[in-house]
Amino acid sequence: MVDMALSPLHQDFIWHFGEMGSRWGMNRTVGQIYALLFLSEEPLNAETITADLGISRSNTSMGLKELQAWNLVRMRHVQGDRRDYFTTPDDLWEIVRTLVAERRKREVDPTLTKLRELEMAGPQGDAYAEARIAELREMIEMMTQFHDEMNRLETERLVQLMTMGRKLGGLLDKGPRLNPFRRAAK
Amino acid sequence: MVDMALSPLHQDFIWHFGEMGSRWGMNRTVGQIYALLFLSEEPLNAETITADLGISRSNTSMGLKELQAWNLVRMRHVQGDRRDYFTTPDDLWEIVRTLVAERRKREVDPTLTKLRELEMAGPQGDAYAEARIAELREMIEMMTQFHDEMNRLETERLVQLMTMGRKLGGLLDKGPRLNPFRRAAK
DNA sequence: CATGAATTTCAGAAATTACTGAAATGGTCG
DNA sequence: CGACCATTTCAGTAATTTCTGAAATTCATG
Missing domain, CATH: 1.10.10.10 (Winged helix-like DNA-binding domain superfamily/Winged helix DNA-binding domain)
Incomplete structure (x- = not known):
């Protein structure tokens, strides 16, 4: 042909x-x-x-x-x-998992490494910048950990979770609110 | 200065x-x-x-x-x-939300549009390719809907959800498994 | 171990993207 | 209104990235 x-x-x-x-x-x-x-x-x-x-x-x-x-x-x-x-793999979920993992490797992990390295150097005299860097590192750590956990789930469960959508929020403990403000209307 | x-x-x-x-x-x-x-x-x-x-x-x-x-x-x-x-905004969560939303707009939404457009054209005689396109569209739709739902959550709830990590899988109905295989050991 | 098909490497060419300086535009204040 | 400062636009240049063809390499086979 x-x-x-x-x-x-x-x-x-x-x-x-x-x-x-x-x-x-x-x-x-x-x-x-x-x-x-x-x-x-x-x-x-x-x-x-x-x-x-x-x-x-x-x-x-x-x-x-x-x-x-x-x-x-x-x-x-x-x-x-x-x-x-x-x-290419037949399973689209596998493809998405790979894509996400690879992008994280290229786009997020190096920054996490860099932020840790900057913190290791100790205080340099700019408290605001240092706080900002620490805060950013913490957030990235939380998100990468979450990604690791989600990655551990079997596909079937992951689909269930995603399909639950809106209901997920309802599962949470609605105890004392840390943030006293209501979400602004769109 | x-x-x-x-x-x-x-x-x-x-x-x-x-x-x-x-x-x-x-x-x-x-x-x-x-x-x-x-x-x-x-x-x-x-x-x-x-x-x-x-x-x-x-x-x-x-x-x-x-x-x-x-x-x-x-x-x-x-x-x-x-x-x-x-x-830049002070709130890192707001920053991440923006970043994700903008990347979705640039990197995902156009593909969703294109896939729908291709499907609208009707069967062209390549059943495999058409099935693949439909499957991809469905997956992207599921993920974008999930993203929409997560976006609706207040930050506090979102943090709670992410912090739950591993426990999330446990919340799910463990009824009849669609997939008969156990997850392979790492 | 020589042959030849398949693949990779790589230096240079082509294409694309980013950056600059100069000119144009916008907008505030007297 | 007009002078002045701030910002944007844009054509040309610089830098970077992508692509190619030719040469080098790999490796199965006779």
């Missing part, structure tokens, strides 16, 4: 993911490669990807390398074929 | 946020401006920011404009001074 053009559906989806790729800390081609694999039932090899997207073979190679660094694609092998084949 | 150099603490923090800025969909200067404002107890004007960061006045103007588009900084005025002054 040489020169088989992509369907309009594929075109449109892949193009969109290309644009989004840049906003998600990858680049256009990486987004496109991902999109192509996402829509494909069978694993694809690098040559096919290169042809479908009309990019250079080396660009495909780098893109796949990056997607593997993100743990977003898997390499597989096909019986009697020397080439590497690639797929 | 002309040519007052930034303290090493400020330097380090600001430099780090500059690097992170690029990973968070802003650019280096935008991250630096934000960091500078974040650590400053008093509002700062554009001239001060320009001098502290050693960038051009026009770059400062553009950076502030972008931060305002993100709703991450506020403009204020100081008695008897014609210049605009800028601050």
